[in-house]
Amino acid sequence: MNLPRAHLLIVAAALLAAVAGFLVFRDAPPAAPTQQAVTLLPEPRPLPAFTLLDQHGAPIDEQALTGRWQLMFFGFTHCPDICPMTLQTLAAVRGRFDGPDQPGVVFVSIDPARDGPEMLGDYLAYYDPDIIGITGAEAAVAAFARALGVAVVMGEADAHGHYAVDHTTAVFLVDPQGRLAGLFRLPHRVDAMARDLERLLGARG
Ligand SMILES: [Cu+2]
Numbered sequence: 419m420n421l422p423r424a425h426l427l428i429v430a431a432a433l434l435a436a437v438a439g440f441l442v443f444r445d446a447p448p449a450a451p452t453q454q455a456v457t458l459l460p461e462p463r464p465l466p467a468f469t470l471l472d473q474h475g476a477p478i479d480e481q482a483l484t485g486r487w488q489l490m491f492f493g494f495t496h497c498p499d500i501c502p503m504t505l506q507t508l509a510a511v512r513g514r515f516d517g518p519d520q521p522g523v524v525f526v527s528i529d530p531a532r533d534g535p536e537m538l539g540d541y542l543a544y545y546d547p548d549i550i551g552i553t554g555a556e557a558a559v560a561a562f563a564r565a566l567g568v569a570v571v572m573g574e575a576d577a578h579g580h581y582a583v584d585h586t587t588a589v590f591l592v593d594p595q596g597r598l599a600g601l602f603r604l605p606h607r608v609d610a611m612a613r614d615l616e617r618l619l620g621a622r623g
Pocket residue numbers: 493494497498499500501502585
């Protein structure tokens with residue numbers, strides 16, 4: 419009679435453990451973080467005001483960046499690596515969405531001396547003609563970049579007058595109210611960025 423009784427106790431203990439485990443599991447917070455790639459600001463803050471030029475040579479200001487989520491990146495058309503890679507990624511993220519949910523992509527040239535509207539337009543059309551290009555007076559572009567904490571270091575020109583520009587690689591997230599909502603830092607991955615945007619679109623309701 420001793421053996422079956424011991425056996426029963428073991429079964430009962432196992433059952434209790436299973437129930438306890440179930441309860442713990444049910445009370446546990448979701449394991450997955452809500453956002454994978456973006457670092458959201460505690461409070462969105464208005465974009466610094468600017469008046470610059472788009473790639474069609476028309477004036478553009480911060481009001482043009484409202485109405486949808488925007489992925490904004492600072493770079494230059496002569497960039498050998500980071501800018502082409504990032505634009506490809508952002509165009510792919512954009513391609514994951516349709517209609518009003520589709521985020522905009524904004525490329526601000528921090529090398530306006532070389533990136534006039536026409537140059538910028540030709541360059542961006544290769545990635546996605548709907549990307550908003552921003553350039554303009556050097557001082558005005560520099561002020562806008564500085565106000566967002568974008569680091570820009572102009573390199574020395576070589577014998578041919580070629581120079582590189584080191585720049586921030588973060589992608590700025592602008593919400594539909596035109597406010598700075600967060601930052602995507604490297605690495606920029608299409609899947610993770612698209613999932614974060616999906617969640618943000620869902621949260622807006
Ligand atoms: Cu670049």
